[in-house]
Amino acid sequence: MGVKTSLSAADLAHIESTVAATDALLDRNYPGDDGSRQPVHTLYVPADQFSTSFTADYGQAALDAVNSKGGLEHLGALLGQDEELAAAVAPRVAAKLASEPIEDLRLDFEDGFGDRGDAVEDEAAVTAGRAVNAAVEAGTAPPFIGIRFKCFEAPTRARGLRTLDLFVSSLVESGGLPDGLILTLPKVTTVDQVRAMDFAVSRLEEVHGLPAGRLRFEVQVETPQLILAADGTSPVARLAHEVPGRISALHYGTYDYSASLEVSAEYQSMEHPVADFAKEVMQLAVAGTGIRLSDGSTNILPLGEGVEAAWALHGRLVRRSLERGYYQGWDLHAAQLPSRFSATYAFYRQGLPASAARLRNYVEQTPGAVLDEPATARALANFVLRGLVCGAVGADEVKALTGLDQAQLSALAHPRLAVSTSK
Structure with a gap:
């Protein structure tokens, strides 16, 4: 070769020791995506509405809604698809709504359930666990399913923990945990609330003899304090490193977050500048960690006289999220499923x-x-x-x-x- 290297073995050893902590950090805290399937949406429904026929019933309701307004190709046109694209997307969406209309379902014990008293919620939590396992056994459960319980703020913390405990215990006792189980912690304000959730699920794992790390959970980003703390730091960026491997996703909460910043109801939206800022921070916070992201919802539902306008809005917002690297979002009604899948399928087919x-x-x-x-x-x-x-x-x-x-x-x-x- 004719040229000798200048760095000695001691030099190289010094460099290795200098970056050893970085190597360990990257290996532990930045593993990247695990390659498993990510659902394109999460559907939220009150917990007591679920049954073994729920998924098929919702798919049929979605098909009925779109067929009553001109069909899926007409919907494609409303979403800006040309004839060729709409013709390619429509049969795929029809097949999806018939076979797997819901990819991820969240049985809601929070805003969608409200305060019905402890006895009612206790019974609903136990029933939900049994119903989920019954649907899994019958082959009618969505690929991903779980609950959102009440948040860890003082007024609802005990109730949220009790519902979480009853649901998980009911699952274990009625057949075990489904592979696609997802738990959702809403309205997170501080890192301490996430630490508390980590402790709660760790204890549930121990009590029920589950493998450590089996109970992962989503964090809903619905408060400005999680984006920017009083000391100027961003707590959301610490979450993955405080409880490595425990958090599966961050979900943006459109309306709670906007309202907390005093955005008037008329202008609360997934595309408001405050929403874009929060979601960009969330992207930066979890880049490389393997934690996934979900956008929020629109509460403008395809019902009544404004069906077509609501579909057009929903489809545009779904497309907007996809273009910005948010591959999942929330849905709130069966009639949003056609526009969810039509916009999503068009995005991938066009690209x-x-x-x-x-x-x-x-x-x-x-x-x-x-x-x-x-x-x-x-x-x-x-x-x-x-x-x-x-x-x-x-x-x-x-x-x-x-x-x-x-x-x-x-x-x-x-x-x-x-x-x-x-x-």
């Missing part, structure tokens, strides 16, 4: 040709008009993979366009996971 071409060029090392780096290739693979998993695009068309199957896409999108599973 598929260009993303697939760039991905194929990258994999095959074919020169193209865009020179993509590995990070961009991961994003391209993840985009195509999300579209495939949610049903927007088919495995055959993805294979034809990219030359890749789902396993290969997943390995490209999540290379760290692929390496760890191959060892």
